[in-house]
Amino acid sequence: MENQAGAFLGKNLANVQLDVSIAAYTKVPKSWRDENFTTAFNKFYYIMEGEGYVKVNNETFYPKAGELYLLPSGSVQSYGTINDNTFGKYWCHFTAKIGGFHLFQLMKTPVFIRPDEFGLEEKFQQLITNMHSDRLSSTFRVHAILLEIIAVFIENSQTIHFKMNASPSFDKMDAILTYIEEHLDGNLSVEALAQIANFHPNYFISVFKKFTCSSPIQYINRRKIEKAKELLAVSEQTVSSISDSVGMELSYFSRVFKELTGLSPTSYRDLSLKSRNNPK
Known part of the structure; x- marks a missing residue:
């Protein structure tokens, strides 16, 4: 525990x-x-x-x-x-x-x-x-x-x-975060996560924000992009394949990636490659 x-x-x-x-x-x-x-x-x-x-x-x-x-x-x-x-x-x-x-x-x-x-x-x-x-x-x-x-x-x-025991909701939220980590390749909806926690969706959103300071969608997108960044840096998968592997449609993936990192997926990969080849 x-x-x-x-x-x-x-x-x-x-x-x-x-x-x-x-x-x-x-x-x-x-x-x-x-x-x-x-x-x-x-x-x-x-x-x-x-x-x-x-x-x-x-x-x-x-x-x-x-x-x-x-x-x-x-x-x-x-x-x-x-x-x-x-x-x-x-x-x-x-x-x-x-x-x-x-x-x-x-x-x-x-x-x-x-x-x-x-x-x-x-x-x-x-x-x-x-x-x-x-x-x-x-x-x-x-x-x-x-x-x-x-x-x-x-x-x-x-x-x-x-x-x-700091909160009776702690176990449920920790289980939700674990579930998110294990299903980053899928389409994670608020309704489905709320059902797992046995909460009404509106109450689930409120509790989730209290625990993470983010809405469920914001948190999920951040975790998906973090996984995508790892794949872009260490694998030769195409950007399209990586967007599939984090359960996001390509155009939406590219837009969210740039919003969160300031770079396109391709630019991020190029920068990571240069950093590996020219360590300082």
Whole structure:
């Protein structure tokens, strides 16, 4: 079951929606304390110095310098100081969603890691700088930096559990995505997929969008074109044969391919061939 959940997340992590509400460095006062509260956002604490405690659900931790803590949304949290040597920490509040689901409701990670040398202090400094910048590119940089920090946390987590019970529809949607992958050569209709899930078509479309951030047709077309790109790059099949192999009429295939890649199928094949023959 966890392999299914991991496969679902793997297919859809590219659609993760991020929002950073605040990022800062703080030497907390001795009065820094709160008990048994929940938030609708996640928190990162990167400890630089000092002592104190954090509690997540029923576990209490005493963070040390160099440790990165993730306090997920929806968890019961407490924190406080224990002496005059208070925490100095980088921190940020953020949301990370796939469709309508919080990322860390779909996957359970450790509360903290001690990451390999990665320059996290510099990353948090860059995050703070870009949060306070009015440059047009700053929003992109904020998202890119936060994704890097999340990636570091996941890569350095010894155990990650996927929560199959995050939604009663999870199993059905994962089965639908698997069915799509196995039938990319066919004519996949919304009505047929809804019937497999035992949903009304309108409800099916709504649930599918919540899980993938795409309509069923948009998602199916993207997956068909991804398969076609692989075939164009590694096989000698004609464009017509490839369009057949992904269950699309040639003119429609060519139009969708260009819409999604910016190139015609023939131009994409030529570019792939040049890249293989002239690697840089």
